[in-house]
Amino acid sequence: MEAFWVSTGVVALGEMGDKTQLLAMMLAARFRKPWAIVAGIFVATVANHALAGAVGSWVAALLGPDWLRRVIAVSFLAMAVWMLIPDRLDDDEAEGSKRRLGVFATTVVAFFLAEMGDKTQIATVALAARYPDLVAVVMGTTLGMMLANVPAVFVGDRLSRRIPMTLVHGLSAALFALLAVLTWFNVGKLIDG
Template identity: 35%
Template sequence: MAGAPARPPAPSLRNVETLLIAMAVVAIAELGDKTQLVAIVLAGRLRRPLLIAAGMAVALGFMHGLAAFAGRWLDQLLPDRLLGWIIGTGFCLMALWMLRSSGHSRANVPRPSSQRHVFLIALFTFAMLEFGDKSQLTTLGLAAVLDPAWQVGLGAALGSIMINLPMIWLGYRLQNQLPQRLIQRCAAALFALIGAAVLITQAL
């Protein structure tokens, strides 16, 4: 009919093609990564899955956004060797904290005053895990060849969060099936291994 308003163009997947590519590629890169293992043990140890998920989401969003928008300057923020020593020492300190609390009884759920720290623990842990990790390097590589950068960062963050969220649920469910002391000691061992591996790599 004459005079009828023109229809707006139909939405196309090409408008979000970069986002979908980044989401898929980073999700695949995260499969079997140590981030998934840490998500399991943190959820089993801290027993606050929503706070852990929130801390993880903020950390992953920030780290992948940083890689997408400022990747070329990441190396200049801190020397690689110094950064490695900081991260390795941080994981070793986390291992000592986990081991120190492993002597407590299973009924010793974090008190309300300490629950505020769960978010910060998750935020700090996942941010350290992602700094220089293969998934962040994947985001850095994608940002070099794909546009726009915000879709690369958002897609990478969504892919990483999507693949790690089920691990938090799994860890929370397992804490009812396994002795809490065993979970705490496994968590301490995992953090110690990651920290030692990073420190040894820097020393070589």
């Protein structure tokens, strides 16, 4: 259960102010079909994070436990620094597929591609390497994405005006830094016995 909740929290916070959240707002403003966009976000996230989780599990099997712990800790620390760099959306990311596909397919393609190499995808790789329960990690990261992006679809730019993104990015960076320290010193193992 820990893998699910940590994955949910890390990705929900990490996604705040991210380019895919901006993409959700943009798609909602352009298409005005929120349920098709939400469904597209869900499908794209499950596919992308399942792929990322598989990579994380492969890395975990490849490295020994001590090296794996250090790599994950450094990855979380890098994510903490990356969180302090705000994202902006390139309009070209969604523009190309918009004309050829419907709302659902456009959202799936745009979100899947926007997540490639993104903070939350890298976090999913690290979380899957950290926790052996791949399904719990992917379910958690998917829920985190939905928690951050569904409100963006429904309330669009009103949400971004009310929540100071610098505060959200700072809290997210602090969470990733805390995870890095806990992982480096293997605190979870000490607590578990």
